[in-house]
Amino acid sequence: MDIVLLVKAAIMGVVEGLTEFLPVSSTGHLILAGALLDFNDARGKLFEIVIQSGAILAVVWEFRAKIAMVLTGAVRDARARRLLVNVALAFVPLALLGLLFGEALKAHLFNAWTVATSFIVGALIILWVERRKNSVRITSVDDMTAADAIKVGLAQCLALVPGTSRSGATIIGGMLFGLSRQVATEFTFYLAIPTLGIASAYSLYKEHALLATADLGMWTTGMAASFLSAFLCVRWLLRYVSTHTFVPFAWYRMAFGALVLITWWTDTVKWAA
Numbered sequence: 569m570d571i572v573l574l575v576k577a578a579i580m581g582v583v584e585g586l587t588e589f590l591p592v593s594s595t596g597h598l599i600l601a602g603a604l605l606d607f608n609d610a611r612g613k614l615f616e617i618v619i620q621s622g623a624i625l626a627v628v629w630e631f632r633a634k635i636a637m638v639l640t641g642a643v644r645d646a647r648a649r650r651l652l653v654n655v656a657l658a659f660v661p662l663a664l665l666g667l668l669f670g671e672a673l674k675a676h677l678f679n680a681w682t683v684a685t686s687f688i689v690g691a692l693i694i695l696w697v698e699r700r701k702n703s704v705r706i707t708s709v710d711d712m713t714a715a716d717a718i719k720v721g722l723a724q725c726l727a728l729v730p731g732t733s734r735s736g737a738t739i740i741g742g743m744l745f746g747l748s749r750q751v752a753t754e755f756t757f758y759l760a761i762p763t764l765g766i767a768s769a770y771s772l773y774k775e776h777a778l779l780a781t782a783d784l785g786m787w788t789t790g791m792a793a794s795f796l797s798a799f800l801c802v803r804w805l806l807r808y809v810s811t812h813t814f815v816p817f818a819w820y821r822m823a824f825g826a827l828v829l830i831t832w833w834t835d836t837v838k839w840a841a
Contacts, residue, residue: 630802
């Protein structure tokens with residue numbers, strides 16, 4: 569087994585796990601990390617799909633009690649049924665737009681300039697939302713309405729632009745629509761399960777010709793690294809949002825985006841598409 573390849577797989581897995589649920593864009597980081605590690609060919613792109621499974625499993629494990637309660641009580645419990653319906657409603661807009669425009673967006677927007685610009689624009693939006701007075705209507709995820717779910721789902725569509733951040737779009741969008749910071753964050757985790765799960769399964773089906781048993785060690789390493797780092801990140805973020813804002817992430821996005829733009833303009837780093 570190629571040790572260098574396993575190290576690259578572990579690094580990519582950690583990048584995926586740490587950035588998937590923070591408002592900093594996992595796609596953007598994976599594009600840039602793949603370029604730096606020379607891990608952005610067709611095989612590398614398939615690997616990025618595989619390691620998302622580790623991050624999804626981390627969320628499922630963290631919320632296993634709530635998920636089990638919702639799934640087993642959906643028939644008789646109105647609150648459980650409402651949460652399932654809301655997650656489904658929020659998932660639909662991104663699914664439809666992804667099917668219609670996903671390939672075109674990948675062909676034209678998956679590059680360093682777009683990622684860096686999205687990082688900076690997203691940072692400005694986070695700063696604006698955090699500094700305005702947001703009226704909180706929803707303080708429990710069980711109290712969300714279908715309209716709230718659809719609005720969050722529409723906000724999630726912004727994540728089709730690499731560098732935007734799926735979790736950032738849904739959390740910040742949720743706060744704009746009247747969800748508390750904690751509710752917006754928790755609902756984002758639930759929404760990640762079908763969004764990432766179905767997207768990964770669909771992508772694996774399309775790229776099944778690239779699947780090879782020789783890559784099993786690489787996949788296992790990446791998924792394990794993704795699971796562990798995502799699990800720690802989810803645990804940390806749930807505590808963080810109870811007493812902190814997302815302003816530090818905005819400044820991080822600003823600095824990171826500026827660094828990428830500078831290295832791209834000066835040709836210091838060969839950022840691949």
